[in-house]
Amino acid sequence: MLPTLPRLVFGESPMKNTSWRRPVATAAALLVVASGLAGCAGKPHGSANATDDQQWPTAAPAATKDVDSITWNLSGGEPATLDPVKVFNGSDLQVAANLCESLLTMTESGDVSPALASSIDQPSPTEYVFHLRDGVAFSDGSLMTAEDVVFSLNRIRDPESGSYWGYFGENVKSVVATDPHTVTVQMLKPDAIFYRMLATPLGEVIQKKYAEAAGASYGTPTGGVMCTGPYSLEKWTPGDSIVLKRNEHWWNIDKQPLQTKAAKFTFLTDNSTMTSALLNGDLDGTMDIDSTSISQLQNAKNGELLAGPSTxxxxxxxxxxxxxxxxxxxxxxxxxxxxxxxxxxxxxxxxxxxxxxxxxxxxxxxxxxxxxxxxxxxxxxxxxxxxxxxxxxxxxxxxxxxxxxxxxxxxxxxxxxxxxxxxxxxxxxxxxxxxxxxxxxxxxxxxxxxxxxxxxxxxxxxxxxxxxxxxxxxxxxxxxxxxxxxxxxxxxxxxxxxxxxxxxxxxxxxxxxxxxxxxxxxxxxxxxxxxxxxPLQSVFLNSRLGGATAGFLSSLYTPWLAKIGGR
The missing domain is CATH 3.10.105.10 (Dipeptide-binding Protein; Domain 3)
Structure with a gap:
């Protein structure tokens, strides 16, 4: 389905519901197609990734230290939901990507690799066996189980859910926990796209117990979410902001230190107001930048404009x-x-x-x-x-x-x-x-x-x-x-x-x-x-921070906030 992206990139979720469908927005790396940036107007701000053929830098320097908090604006406005079954728009996905993780994840080349599943076997063209990663905990500290995975996959492919993502699971015959650490998916027929889509919300795992208790309020400001990602939902004030805090139970925290302790997401959609806030430092960053702001942000003294290929x-x-x-x-x-x-x-x-x-x-x-x-x-x-x-x-x-x-x-x-x-x-x-x-x-x-x-x-x-x-x-x-x-x-x-x-x-x-x-x-x-x-993917990042990358898909489906911190 960042901007109102089939999906539009900005806006509310329609069908299942969706829009910025899906309008688009995101901030981690997808793939850098060499020709994708050649010939674009503008001057680089000294990023290590800028080259003579790429007049826009594609990434900021890496983060080197902790910061207590950052303020990030969602240019597509307030998310409609954070429930993997219902997310569709850029704003939904950009926030949810830092809360919930999938069985697979996207690499910088656009390929997929293991995530919550540590390895995957395919005994036949119609069977996938997912061996779950040991020691993965939800943000409340309880361990993820095969039962949670089965619940999540069946929930999103249930026709009654009306999920956009469920279409990609239409060839699934069954999802079964074959032991406490293994999930087997049987297909009605071979489906190469299903496998790759498991790096999107189709493959995201939520806690069964929490979701069943929350019912229809799951993913809303009152119901919240319970996932395994690097951040957890601290507070959602409708019409104002969403605050995420560092998840100390995250399974990958030793390899990827979370240098941003908390992040506040605002919902400014007025372009002039957002641009002024970026230039005066009230906002630390945003994605999917309107063309009317490009010149101002390109020449900003307090940050840099990044651009990269998209889908x-x-x-x-x-x-x-x-x-x-x-x-x-x-x-x-x-x-x-x-x-x-x-x-x-x-x-x-x-x-x-x-x-x-x-x-x-x-x-x-x-x-x-x-x-x-x-x-x-x-x-x-x-x-x-x-x-x-x-x-x-x-x-x-x-x-x-x-x-x-x-x-x-x-x-x-x-x-x-x-x-x-x-x-x-x-x-x-x-x-x-x-x-x-x-x-x-x-x-x-x-x-x-x-x-x-x-x-x-x-x-x-x-x-x-x-x-x-x-x-x-x-x-x-x-x-x-x-x-x-x-x-x-x-x-x-x-x-x-x-x-x-x-x-x-x-x-x-x-x-x-x-x-x-x-x-x-x-x-x-x-x-x-x-x-x-x-359109290329665009990101503005305040110079006090590092770690942002102007990719597209990874900003929708991978925990991009985990890489951002002080410079």
Whole structure:
């Protein structure tokens, strides 16, 4: 599902519920694609990770000493929940990642490795055996058991939970504690994506006893959470802040000293107020920075701006691609014309201030966690999108609709979305489009991701989305398969769906990549989603602190706060 990221990156969780879906935000490392930062505007502030080819530093110096507390702002606003079953937005995930841990964790290369499971066996393509790490305790000091793991996995994949993450467990047949330290998962059929998704909330472990006692209040300001992560929830004051404190029972504290003793998360969404607070030192850091603040923060005397690759994509999502649709965008020629009418270079400059790159396909290079050569070859089949007004007019004429009327929804809670919508409205008018912008805020905006009836009122909506893992198969199957949770337009291409089903079942990385690239070819030409830009991950860190990294996925799914401390 940081910014309202399928998920949007910012905002409330819709479906299961979700939004910054999933808008995005995070602060630990994913993978640093060498080409990902080349050519971006801006000057480095002396980070050890800055190079001649990378004009933005990707990481701050390591932390060297303890600090009593830090104040960190969630640019996407207050979390909707901290329950792994319900988390979806950037703010939810950025906080929860420091509280709850998964069976697997993400590495800096985008791969997965053992976490709460110390090792994993796969006796057959449809069986996983998880050997649990000894001595793992919850934040109340009680030991994690196989029963807690079984409870957590079954809870999140229960259809009644309505969890976004449950989709990735649909091929699970059973989850059984085979002994006090071992959990066996039997699959209905091979599923390579399920395994990798266990590094996300799908694989997070919560305490069964606490969750059952909390009931529906689990993950709320009154119910709290009970997990194994490096921090525990000290206080959640709705509308004001969330405070985390160091978990002295954390199993990995000897190898990763927690140099931040406490962290206060604030919920400022007004960009000017947040920027002023960062510059005057009232805030120590934030992620997913609005382009209007880039220049000020880049030249800040009290901190540094970091930027790195992400799995995000800024896109236009048509909502009515199914048979019998009355939307002009159901016609592929009209979708192509809309794509050709956009001034991409202007948007990259005015909206993202250099912290974004052109995007040729739905899934960006930052999501190539394996078989990079195969994905690069697939990406090279397409060129960077460029404006072509005459080409757009020709396509409209061929479609027999030279002045198509389109309703475009724009999340109005964040100015960036409004700016993009207004720019595309103006761009497309030159080609003959008549676009009505429909600003939607809060729950109305979130409903676009969870309610088909809400989508029936518009033809297309502006979104900042991202891949959950560094595997392109994952997002393409969400969009390209008939029952995919992010198939918001009822897209139905049997050939693409078949390729993605095969890819999902293929554990060999190169073969999965080849199948996915074939599906990518079809979906890119079909313009299921219209790629607009590939935003980089951005982080601002006060110079009194160290340890932050401008990655993306690891800021959503790994305990990034554990690396931050005094400099």
């Amino acid at each position: 995000r994509q800024f896109v236009l999502i048509p909502t009515k691609l199914g048979t019998g649709s009355d939307s002009p965008l159901a016609d592929p020629k009209i979708r192509q014309a809309l794509a050709k009418s956009i001034d991409y270079k202007g948007l990259l400059s005015s909206v993202w201030s250099g912290l974004s790159k052109p995007l040729r396909t739905i899934v960006p290079p930052g999501a190539w966690g394996y078989s990079g050569g195969i994905y690069q070859d697939g990406y090279n089949k397409f060129t960077d999108p460029e404006r072509d007004i005459e080409g757009a007019k020709k396509l409209l004429a061929e479609a027999g609709n030279t002045h198509p009327k389109i309703v475009m929804a724009v999340p109005s809670d964040f100015q960036q979305y409004v700016t993009v919508g207004e720019s595309i409205q103006s761009n497309a008018k030159d080609a003959g489009f008549d676009i009505e912008l429909r600003p939607l805020a809060g729950a109305e905006s979130s409903a676009l991701f969870s309610d088909e009836k809400a989508r029936e009122k518009v033809d297309v909506f502006v979104s900042d989305f991202y891949s959950d893992i560094a595997d392109p198969t994952e997002l393409y199957m969400q969009i390209g398969m008939p029952k995919g949770p992010s198939n918001f337009g009822n897209y139905d291409n049997p050939q693409a769906a078949s390729l993605l089903e095969q890819a999902r079942a293929t554990s060999d990385d190169n073969k999965r990549a080849e199948l996915t690239v074939e599906a990518q070819d079809i979906m890119t030409k079909d313009l299921v989603w219209i790629p607009v830009a590939y």
